[in-house]
Structures are given as structure tokens and as C-alpha cells.
Amino acid sequence: MELIKPGINLDFVGKRKLAFAASGFLILLTIVSLFLQGGPNYGIDFAGGIVVQLKFKAPTDAAAIKKALAPLGMADALVQRFGREGNEFLVRVERSDRNLDGLGDSIGQTLKKTYQDGFEVRRVEMVGPKVGKDLRKKALLAIFFSILLIAVYISGRFEAKWGLAALMAGVLAGATLLVQAFLAGTTGSEDTGIVALIVTALVVTLGACWLLKLRYALGAIVALIHDVTITVGVFSLLDKEVTLAIVAAILTIIGYSLNDTIIVYDRIRENLKKAGRKSLDVVINESVNQTLSRTILTSGTTLIVLICLWILGGGVIEDFAFAMMVGVVVGTYSSVYVASPFILLLPEGRPILKRATAPALAKPANPRPRLQAAESPDAEQPEPATAAKASAAKKRSRGKRGGRKRK
């Protein structure tokens, strides 16, 4: 059986403007949402606080429960339904300055007065401010180190330029040390320090990839940032909690989303080797089409299990599965519509669509690989959003025309 016929040839590259616009819109939406909500909806793991999960025998509602808790004076408590069954509720008190110790027990005792034995305390989670701080730090460090390791790995693997990868690792390390030293002098929470580190790592990586002409690495990382941002955005839009599990999901998505991208890139490179006269965009399109079957299948099976987890997994796993689902869908989309066409945007890969129509006769035999950006007057104008990048690229390639041979 075959879902995707072998000779398939959808035009992905052609639709890339649309795709970029859609992605851009989603990312914008994310930023706006985060801005309006004042950041992601941190769960108690990061903000500190207490969560009590209750199951009631008889139907009741959030308002009644909150009323029953009135003697404890918890105006800041949130009571909401939990899970699908309908009689489970979460009582959440976030990051208050009150003493959280023993609050879980008090809640249980106070509810007894109204409900007697008609309820059960299923779970209590209390995270004090110190531990909250620790967990925040750990989560941020985890994100930072994965970016670091993955950036180094991608550069080395893709470009087979381990020397350059080592160089980039060095640059990253240096930049982060600098930023750290700078921040140590200023006051500010530890959190902003690590966030700054993450941003630095990303910026340095992107910059290094750009400068060192590691186009595949750059494409992959851009796709990564795209995926993570949109996933976080969806959570922000739906006002879902970001807990430790969600951070774990994001890290997994980072690793997983790269899979697809690597598969396609490998195919592109393989095809480039035997591409002959074909232009870059045609090669890219072919590669994406060839790997489409595999991409859809893998994402498909992963989605199948994730849907199972989402529906059957129970309250805590539900959110985790949802995050992963969003990540997988967006990740697949980005490998096809973002990462692959992105290569076209870079200096050597400037859009040269016109070549596809003009057959080999029109061009003299060119000893250099056809990928080198030429100053052909009929080269298509780059999209306005990337005009700045492209003009800088134009200038750079102009200078390099008489220069080195590019892979």
C-alpha cells in the first residue's frame, strides 16, 4: 500500500512565499499573545504555589468548592475542573507569600466540613519559592545546553566541517562567558541571566552560521526556533499551563523536529551531487517530494500514539501530549515549507528560478557548480521581507565572484 505515489511532484518551493507569510503570521500572533499575557502561564513548578487535586463523589462545581474554602480566606485560589471525567477539580494557589506548608492539609480539613467524606484528595503538590527558583534555573539551563549541543552537532554533521563546528563551539562558549561576566556585574534575577544566555547562544549561533556560510545549519536552526516559538504561542493563546512536563515536551520537540529536517537535507545533498544541470530550487523540490512519503509516515505514526496519549493518558499526560502534537505538526510543516526553501534565501542559493525554464543551451558550460550566485540581470527580486538580507548577500557575492569555489 502506498499513500504517497512515487512520482509525486508537489510544488513546495513555489508556495514558499505563502508558507513564510503564514509562519510569520503565527509567530507574530505568538509574540502578541505572550506580550498581552505577560509571559507564558507558568505552572507552580516554576512560579511556586500549591495544587490540590480532588475527586468528588457527587457532582459539584467550582463555585461551591471555592465557597467551602472560604474560611481559609483564599481569595487568590483558582478552582477549575480537571480531566474528562467531570468530578475532579484542581485547587491552585500560586506563589503567594503565605506559608504554603500545611496548606494542603488545611484545604482537606476545611473541605471536610462541607463535604464530609464525599471527596478524596488525590494529589497534593507544593513547591516553595526556593525550589521554584531551582526548577526554573534547571529548565532554562536544559534549554540552553540543548541549543548549544545541537548547534555544534548540526554544524559539524551537515557541513562535514568539524573544524568549523569546533570554532563555533568556541565562539559560543566565549560569547556566553562574556555575557555571564557582564551580567554578574549588574543586578537582576538569575532567571534573566540565563534567558540572556539562551538568547546570546541563539544569536551567536545564527550569526556564526550566516558568516561561516553554514546554510543547512542555519536553515535547521531557523526551523527549530520557528517550531518552539509557535508551540509556546499555542500554549499561550489557549492559556494552558507551562509545567516541567511541557518544558520536557519542548526539548523533545527540538530533538524530534530536527529529524525531519535532517532527512530532507540529506536527500537534498545527495541529489545535488548528481543533479547535473538542475537548479537548486528544482532539486530542493524533488528532494522534499521524494522524502514526503517517509515524512508523512513517521509524523503520522508519532501522531497516532500522541493522540492515544492525549485522549487516554489522564490529566497530567494530556497537556504533555498536546504540546508534543502541536510540535510534531508544526515541525513537519516547517521541515517541508520552511527549512528547505530557506536554503534558497542564502547567498549561494539565491532564487534562480529563471534558470529552470532556460535550458542548458542558453548558458555556457560552467566549470563552477551552478549553485554559485551569479549576477544574472534577470535574477528574480527577493521577497520584500528578506530584501535587506538579500542585498547584503548581493554585495557579498559580488565581491566573491572571482573567488572561491563553493560546495
Added chain:
Amino acid sequence: MPKNLKLKVALWSVGILVALYLLLPTLGGRMPSWWNTFMVSDRIRLGLDLLGGMHLVLEVDVDKAVEAQVERMSQELRRKMQDQKIRAMRPEAEAGGLIKVTLLAKSDQAKFEDLVQRGYPDFSLEQPKDLPDGKMLFTMKLTKQATSHIRDMAAAQALEKIRNRVDLVGVGEPDIVPQEGGRILVQLPDIKDPQRAKAIIGKTAQLTFKLVDDSVDPKSVTKATMPAGSELNYLYHRDRASGRVTKDPIVLRSRVLMTGDTITDARVRMDSQYNEPYVTVSFDARGASQFAQLTTANVKKRLAIILDDKVQSAPVIQEPITGGEARITGDFTMEEARDLAVVLRSGALPAPVRILEERTVGPSLGMDSIKQGITSMVVGLALVVLFMLIYYRWSGLLADAALFLNLLFILAIMAVLGSMESIRATLTLPGIAGIILTIGMAVDANVLIFERVREELRLGKTPAAALDAGYSKAILTILDANVTTLIAALVLLQFGTGPIRGFAVTLSLGLASSMLTAITFTRVVFDVVLTRFRVKQISI
């Protein structure tokens, strides 16, 4: 069959058998004891979120421990100065590890400095200040080394005492582990009464004896009228019938006559007269003589017995008590008396502990979580298996077999890791999610290979050649693709806590296993089928 192939088949058979062997304790029920000597692994350990239980992170208030120690040393210093006839005001312990001593006569300076140098190496002596009337003010400061030593000792002692208490309470398989920063991790699986456990663990249980100051009327005394060296406290009463707690003011002499650090035993007894439980404590020899001294010197006066700064009782000392035993009453319930005995027996904590983090899962939620986890796994597995069968036919069946093998290996290794004392890996709910996730991801490797093989077949190659080409082209890509997810999993392993770590473990194991089975196991089966059964076409 080529020799290599025979070897590979043998290896895989052995591997599968070993995995099954490792899982026997988990699958089997009750086994005779001789069985266990042959078992290398134990049942798979379940995390707290599946078993139900309590997870606590405690922090010892090491600053208070330092304060307490400095206070003790200042009292000792006073006695030593008296012995050496150094005339001085009473040494005062202050925050920050300081002891301030005011000498009354400059001539004693040399003796004092000598005493401090020889007897108190943990303190550094600062330049004294000259005061009017020929007095000198010395400031002794606890060295940084000594401070951190006290802190470490306090954390270690607290850990030991808490371990004792948990042992005395009798919880099955508790986990008490020190953490950085003077914190203590306590995990009590399957606990019936978490509140009581918390109370026992967290109680400082500092027992002190002070005299009651009868010269003042506690109800009418104010700050201004409080005599020097006395303080106000409260005697707590609990009404047996209503359970209401009342407190009556009581004035005590502030001086601590004795503490509970010499207690060797504590037992619950029933008072026959009032039918109330009470606790008797026994002192060691030194404590017994201390107690005898104090009761002899204060016959007919009231002795306040204070537990964690709350006055439990204040009976009159009828006669000197030389037997080395004291009785603590306080309107206890049987359970409270028992808990108090536990806590006194294990000894007072060197400093109060604070609960920084608590995660308690009730047993019913644990059971539900297990059910949900297994259901999702079964359904997910079934769907994927079915899909592979339909899409790749017999090769799909092979991929499915590889899937089951993956599961087998993951669980087997979890069993081994769980029984290793140094690792004690547990299967948590996110861990189950990780396994399910790898079911979906494992398919990827097989898909990569099969798609390549299909391509090669389309190009017209023979089955054997197509397999060769397909596998060799796909291997590098498989490794590549899985490495990035592995990197993420390893980072999570390093920085993750508790259940998240469980997820990282199963994810890593699953990825490694799926790579292995996809690349080697399926190949071996293909080869066997091709060579043994001379198949002309592969169903793929």
C-alpha cells in the same frame, strides 16, 4: 546459511532470552526464595506517581543550628571562666556567630586570651575594646570553616535523625537522600497517612526544662513588669471532649536548666488513674545526675517541661528524682503519645526543618495512572502495529516484531537499572509516555529502510541487492535523525527531576533500542528468510 548469519541469529536469540530472564521477577508472582538467588534483577520499580506516596524536600535551618551551637559554647565558656576565676559579665551569644565577653578586670586579659586560644580554636578573637571602669569588651567570632562545619554536621545529623524516625514509624522502602545545599529528599512510597508522617519527620522535638517563676502573676504581668531573667510562655490544654485547645499564660525563668539531648529512651504508658496516655523518658547517666541535681535543688517548685517552645506541662517537683526518668503529660491521644515517643527516641533535630517541596499522590490516583498508562500503550501499540501491517505487509509484520522487541528491551533494562542501588531508576507516568512515544518514533527507522528498499526495487534491483542498498543508504540517516532526539533526551536526563527524569530514561532507551532492532534485527530476519526460504520477492 553464511556463517556470519548463524552467529547473528544466535546473538539475537540469546539477547531475547536474557531480556525475558530479566523481566521474570516483574512478570512472575510469588516465587520460592531459592529463585531469588538466581535473579539478577528485581521487579520494575514504580515511581511515586504510580505507586502513590509522598515526596518531600526538606531544608535544615542551618543558621539556627549555628546559633544553637554558639549559644551552647557561650554557656560552656561561662563555666570555664568561673573555674579559672576570670571576672566577667555573662558571655552573650549574638547573631552571626559572635560571642561578646566583657571582662571586669584588665588584669584577666592574658588568662582570657589564653583560654580562648586553647579551648576555642573555632573562634577568632578580635581586638578588644576598652570600656570605662577598666572593663574590656572582647568579641569572639566563629571562623568560616567552623561555621560551614557546623552546617554540614547539622544537615548530616538531621538526616540521620529523620532516617531513625522513618524507621521507627515503619514505612516500607523509604528513600532518604541528602541533596546539595543542606537539603534532604524523603520519599515514602505507599504511605497511608501523609499528614502524620510529615508531623513526625518535621518535628524539631527540642525538649527543654525550665523553672516556673511563681513570683509573678502570669495573667497580669506586662513587658514592663516582667522580672529580669524571666519570660512569658503558654501552657497548652486540650479539652478531651471537645478537642479545643486553650492556652494559659505562664511565666518561666528563662534559663534552660536541662535539655533532652541525654534522653536514651521514650515509652508510652497509660495513666491508670485518669486513663490517659503519657510518655516517660529515660536519661543516660549524665542526664540522670543532672536531673537529680535540678530536682533536688528545686523541690516544691514547679518545673516546666517545654517541647519546641510550647509548655507541655508544669508539675510540682514533689521530691528529688534520682531514677533518671521523667514523665511528660499533655492531654495526648494514644497516637500523639506514640508519635512523641518516636520523635524523642530518635532525638531532637539539631535545627528546625522546613518543607521546601511536597508532592503527594494518593494510592487511588496511582492505580488510575497505571491503568491509563497501560491503556494508552496498548491502544497506541495496536494502532501502529495494524498500520505497519497494512502498509508494508509482511515487512510490516517484521517491523512490528521489532517494536515488541523494543518494548521487551526497554522494560528489561528498566528492571536492571531499578535494582541497581546506585541508580534505582523508576518507571513513572511520563516514563510510560516516553515508551509510547518511542513506539511512534521507532517506526521511523523501519520506514526509512523500507522506503529505500522500495525505491531500489522500483529501480529494478533484486531483493537481495535492494535490501543491501536500502539498508546501507538508510543507516547513516537513521543514526543522524535519532542522535538529535537523543541529545535532547540526555540533556533532560541531566537536568530533569523525578518523573521527568523517568521520561528521559525511557526515551533514551527506546531510541537506542529502536535503532538497534531496525538496523540489525530486521536485517537478520530478512537475510534468514531470503537464504533459507529462497524467496523471490519480498512483501514490502
